[in-house]
Amino acid sequence: MSQTWEKQEGNEGILTITIPSEELDTALDAAFKKVSKDVSLPGFRKGKVPRQMFEKRFGVESLYQDALDILLPENYAKAIEEADINPVAQPSVDVEQIEKGKDVILKATVTVEPEVKLGEYKGLEGEEIDRDVTDEEIDHQIDHITTEYSDLVVKEEGTVENGDIATIDFHGFVDGEAFEGGHAHDYELEIGSDSFIPGFEEQMVGMEIGEEKDVNVTFPEEYHAEELAGKEAVFQVKVSALKQKETPELTDEFVSELEGYEANTVDELKAELAEQIKKQKEENYEVALKESLVSQAADNAEIDVPDAMVDTETDRMLQEFEANLSQQGLNLELYTQLSGQDENALRDQMKEDALKRVRTNLTLRQIADEENIEVTDEDVDNEVNRLAEQFGMPAEDVKKALGDATMIKEDVKLQKALDLLVDNRKQAE
Structure with a gap:
């Protein structure tokens, strides 16, 4: 096998691969063994057709593609190694010459890794960020810990507040028509979680247990259901129950019982x-x-x-x-x-x-x-x-x-x- 590499404009080039005729003969022998297993002719059993009879009936050209399938992978790998190129995609291969008794000539259009011309890379100014720890950041972590250990307590009276878990029934309508997925019974919604359509939870703040109210919202333009995207909707909402999170007091006793921390105070x-x-x-x-x-x-x-x-x-x-x-x-x-x-x-x-x-x-x-x-x-x-x-x-x-x-x-x-x-x-x- 021999090769020549001609770089073209951009990141493409032509890799010409020449494979000796002796290798083609060997590949044709292997191709015949492969395809002849399924060939039968009058007077011969399946798989027992002589090579001469096969070529007379179908022509040696019928073996070329299978021979190429045998020759190309190994010779292409050798060629790119000798040419010292790094392909980044499968090549487009044209057969320039394939004929029994002659060398095989292939021309592969190859996209290679691009050249990199470096600019300045030393003396660059890195992004600086504040690495000091503030009391607010510590308090935020403590709030997170105490929230994890919070208990949900039923609110017997009062109104919906941020952080409450509201049990609600709702029915949604667009242009006066109910839509699929727009209703639920005894649905638990954490107010302030932003898990519903923008504006929905905010309008529930202040509602009392047992109260019913129309909540007006607009579906986002990028809403996953295309038929609702950008549409105005009205939800008939009823609050049937409320729960609130009761967070524990931060004490030394509470800290000493925390899992995953070494602190005791x-x-x-x-x-x-x-x-x-x-x-x-x-x-x-x-x-x-x-x-x-x-x-x-x-x-x-x-x-x-x-x-x-x-x-x-x-x-x-x-x-x-x-x-x-x-x-x-x-x-x-x-x-x-x-x-x-x-x-x-x-x-x-x-x-x-x-x-x-x-x-x-x-x-x-x-x-x-x-x-x-x-x-x-x-x-x-x-x-x-x-x-x-x-x-x-x-x-x-x-x-x-x-x-x-x-x-x-x-x-x-x-x-x-x-x-x-x-x-x-x-x-x-």
Whole structure:
């Protein structure tokens, strides 16, 4: 096999692959063995037709496609390795010549990874965020804890307030007509949760137990049910019962009984929460800093990203989205029904982020090449151990799940490039 690579404009090129006639003969033999199993001619049993009779009846040309299917995968892989190119999509292959006794000549139109011309990537100014912990943030966490331990208590009298759980009956009408899904009996709604149509819960505040009221709302323009989107509606609402959350008093005794905390007093809890908030802020800062720096570096780079790479990354993002849905007990089909968006709409929404991901990865890889960043076996082992700790798996199981270390090496290389951006950023004065 021999090859020639001719780069064209943009990210495409022509890869000419020449395969010796001897390889074609071998492939034709294999193709005949494959197809002859199902061939029968008068005077011959099925699968027993001689090669000469087969070619006389059907022609050797009938074997060419099966022979190409045998020849192309291995020879294409060798050709791109010799040409030192990195295809990002399946090639379009034209057969220039295929004839028994002659070399096979194939011309493949190949979309390759784009060249990256780096701009400024050192001395960039990273995003700064406030990492100090405030009393308000600690109090917010405490409110969250006490709310988790709240009890629901029946309100015998009084009116609907934010935070109450109202048991209601409702019937919805658009243009005087009831619509599907617009009614319920003994429905429990947390007031202030914003789980209903905008304006619905706010109009219920102040209603008394047993009171009936018309609630006027307008469905959002992007509402999942197209027949209701943007429409004005009237809901006949009756409050049949009310419950309110009764939060426990924050005392040392309450703190000492909390699960998941080491604190035994209110002061100790506040100190523990302050440490947790600070740690989270530091992690958020690190993430925000890296995102800011790599985004600037990618913006400064010149990259003509092929559509094929964006499509591939969009596919990957959609798979990640489906995996997240499955963890919530949903699937893509059910999600599209609930959201009113089909898969094409989801893909369109993801494409901008997909393009950003591709530009980011290409930029980091080019930085790694420019800076001669290398990944050692120790680096790989450290990453495997980190993943093992993160997922609660033995390191050997992580290695088996990932197969060879190529993916880990690539991830570590990009991470090292990110660290380089951080180490070389413009320091705040």
